[in-house]
Amino acid sequence: MSPASRPPATSAFCLTLVRRQLTLAVRRPVDIGNPLLFFAMVVALFPLGLGPAPDKLADFAPGILWIIALLSSLLSSDTVFRSDFEDGSLEQLLLAPQPLYLSVLAYILAHWLITGALLALVSPLFAVMINLPSAAIPALVCALALGTAVLSLVGGIGAALTVGLKRGGMLISLLILPFYMPVLIFGSAAVRQAALGAPAAPYLAILGAMLCLAIALAPLAIAAGLRISVDA
Amino acid sequence: MWSFFHKLGSPPWLFGIAGSILRWLLPITLVALAVGLVWGLLFTHPDFRQGNSYRIIYIHVPAAVVALAGYYVMAIAGAVSLVWKMKMADVAMRACAPIGAALTFIALVTGSIWGKPTWGTWWVWDARITSMLILLFLYLGVVALYEAYDNKEAAGKACAVLSLVGTVNIPIIYKSVDWWYSLHQPASIRFTGGSTIDASMLYPLLLMIVAFYCLFTCCLLMNMRAELVEREARTNWVRKLARAGEARA
Numbered sequence: 445m446s447p448a449s450r451p452p453a454t455s456a457f458c459l460t461l462v463r464r465q466l467t468l469a470v471r472r473p474v475d476i477g478n479p480l481l482f483f484a485m486v487v488a489l490f491p492l493g494l495g496p497a498p499d500k501l502a503d504f505a506p507g508i509l510w511i512i513a514l515l516s517s518l519l520s521s522d523t524v525f526r527s528d529f530e531d532g533s534l535e536q537l538l539l540a541p542q543p544l545y546l547s548v549l550a551y552i553l554a555h556w557l558i559t560g561a562l563l564a565l566v567s568p569l570f571a572v573m574i575n576l577p578s579a580a581i582p583a584l585v586c587a588l589a590l591g592t593a594v595l596s597l598v599g600g601i602g603a604a605l606t607v608g609l610k611r612g613g614m615l616i617s618l619l620i621l622p623f624y625m626p627v628l629i630f631g632s633a634a635v636r637q638a639a640l641g642a643p644a645a646p647y648l649a650i651l652g653a654m655l656c657l658a659i660a661l662a663p664l665a666i667a668a669g670l671r672i673s674v675d676a
Numbered sequence: 677m678w679s680f681f682h683k684l685g686s687p688p689w690l691f692g693i694a695g696s697i698l699r700w701l702l703p704i705t706l707v708a709l710a711v712g713l714v715w716g717l718l719f720t721h722p723d724f725r726q727g728n729s730y731r732i733i734y735i736h737v738p739a740a741v742v743a744l745a746g747y748y749v750m751a752i753a754g755a756v757s758l759v760w761k762m763k764m765a766d767v768a769m770r771a772c773a774p775i776g777a778a779l780t781f782i783a784l785v786t787g788s789i790w791g792k793p794t795w796g797t798w799w800v801w802d803a804r805i806t807s808m809l810i811l812l813f814l815y816l817g818v819v820a821l822y823e824a825y826d827n828k829e830a831a832g833k834a835c836a837v838l839s840l841v842g843t844v845n846i847p848i849i850y851k852s853v854d855w856w857y858s859l860h861q862p863a864s865i866r867f868t869g870g871s872t873i874d875a876s877m878l879y880p881l882l883l884m885i886v887a888f889y890c891l892f893t894c895c896l897l898m899n900m901r902a903e904l905v906e907r908e909a910r911t912n913w914v915r916k917l918a919r920a921g922e923a924r925a
Contacts, residue, residue: 495837601838601841603835605834605838606821606824608830611824614821618813618816618817619821619838620709621813622813622817622842622849623841623842623845623849625849625852626845626848626852629852629853629855629856630852630855654848665841668837670836672830672834673830673831675830676827676829676830676834
């Protein structure tokens with residue numbers, strides 16, 4: 445085998461995958477904008493539903509922000525593998541000599557960068573809109589950054605299992621919302637503690653532990669799910 | 677040993693053995709249920725504080741215990757079918773989900789009926805109630821995923837992966853809901869602690885738990901037989917079975 449036809453090294457392969465997903469997203473900026481727009485709109489719904497009293501909104505703000513982050517991550521996770529499944533490049537990925545574990549991780553990383561990380565970066569804006577105390581904003585950004593990474597990984601499992609199905613959209617939320625609950629509990633607790641002036645670090649540490657566990661195990665489940673969906 | 681393992685993979689053999697287990701397990705289950713219910717509902721003393729309303733414990737606790745155990749049965753069956761590609765484990769896993777969902781639902785309903793006279797409310801966002809509710813969602817998720825696939829073999833594999841993911845997650849969910857509860861609410865209502873259960877109430881309860889385990893096994897075997905016949909509808913042994921049934925009728 446000549447050096448030119450040797451398969452690329454795994455790290456280079458994964459980097460290429462991440463770059464490809466990011467390029468695809470940048471070429472279709474609507475895909476990046478939609479989750480953010482969704483976030484902004486739902487934030488606007490809560491004052492309309494709960495009443496505009498600033499102190500009441502501030503009480504509910506940690507929970508509101510986290511639930512919206514959950515929903516927007518849920519809605520975008522359906523699309524992680526779908527277009528690649530439809531045009532057949534997913535099958536090529538499964539056949540590639542590089543370990544599927546790492547290439548799946550690359551997909552999820554790209555998805556998190558486009559949705560979760562971006563959401564964490566713009567969340568202070570929305571936090572101010574619903575009166576979250578400014579002391580809690582750093583905790584909110586950190587908690588969202590860590591938590592949405594877990595959500596992307598768990599959502600990837602649901603996406604992998606339902607990618608072959610025509611009516612996957614509603615199903616994926618039934619499958620993975622129960623697994624989102626621990627993230628919701630600790631994420632909103634971190635923000636609430638920071639809003640009260642207590643240290644948020646313990647909660648962030650637990651979110652970090654969840655992230656480590658999810659990085660270790662979720663790609664296995666995603667890889668298994670993709671193989672099942674492509675075979676089916 | 678190995679021949680037993682291979683026989684497990686044969687649908688007609690499994691159908692037959694499940695039938696012969698049912699023949700003696702079903703009467704035992706019915707007797708245990710009847711004895712446990714009559715003993716618990718009629719012959720135990722009323723509770724010192726709760727009066728007669730506590731008697732629902734003889735349904736509530738066994739249903740909750742077996743509902744939890746059922747998830748692990750489902751996950752283990754799923755793991756077996758993924759690792760050893762054993763089709764029959766797949767059938768068992770598929771049969772577990774609706775039974776587990778029904779038991780979880782029974783536990784939730786009886787719990788809320790019990791809650792009304794003792795706590796004065798139908799529903800409390802208590803840690804255990806919340807975890808049971810999440811368990812119900814996990815079961816229903818498995819059922820929904822199975823029904824969504826047209827290819828039933830792929831459906832079985834997908835459900836196996838999902839139930840394994842659930843197994844890893846259940847301890848995390850339980851711990852975090854526990855934490856959330858202690859963080860969130862004052863301990864106004866206590867489930868556990870305080871009084872331990874008296875022996876005269878404990879024995880019928882233990883009998884009911886055993887009876888519910890037997891009931892779970894019976895339902896599982898019946899479900900498996902139904903699933904086997906449905907999957908193998910085009911094979912000779914099912915046709916023979918159907919003809920024999922017609923002849924008897």
